[in-house]
Amino acid sequence: GAGVSQSPSNKVTEKGKDVELRCDPISGHTALYWYRQSLGQGLEFLIYFQGNSAPDKSGLPSDRFSAERTGGSVSTLTIQRTQQEDSAVYLCASSLQGGGSSPLHFGNGTRLTVT
């Protein structure tokens, strides 16, 4: 079966522009997560969806960041007015259910470069 799919795999954008990153989770997985990984840093949690609702948005770094999930499936992470410090790899993961022993399965990420 297909794993977690993310697009685009690479994105170069100019400072101040908006970007949209897409995540297609594993079919049947109810929970979806966004993380950010910067060079030399660990995975920084951004947001967690259970179905279409987001019970935990605590990791979104500013109001320039937003995410939605529709139909309990595809999710989009939007960054408005991008800044150079937004440059990172954005990783999406899904799990069969949220929390507990359900492990996360990751996509290969979108590498965002803000020039």
Add this chain to the structure above:
Amino acid sequence: QKEVEQDPGPLSVPEGAIVSLNCTYSNSAFQYFMWYRQYSRKGPELLMYTYSSGNKEDGRFTAQVDKSSKYISLFIRDSQPSDSATYLCAMRGGSQGNLIFGKGTKLSVKP
């Protein structure tokens, strides 16, 4: 103090060596512990997961959790050059959705 501490390495070992990777944590509510392997320009892939204290073995990999010491380990026996990657520990409490990750240890296995 960060919630999860992991030595970033790099760690370099000869092929066939036993590798020990470790994490410490501060939150006693953590109950689920996972190890991920990440190759360059790829997403993390799940290697092992354990619940509460104890050992779990899967082929050349053994995961250990000592909740009393707030310390987890991953052992790799008969290491291979293909094991060269960054290893990330991750954990969560029973009611948490997100996983908390260590920064990862970069491992290089030399032929």
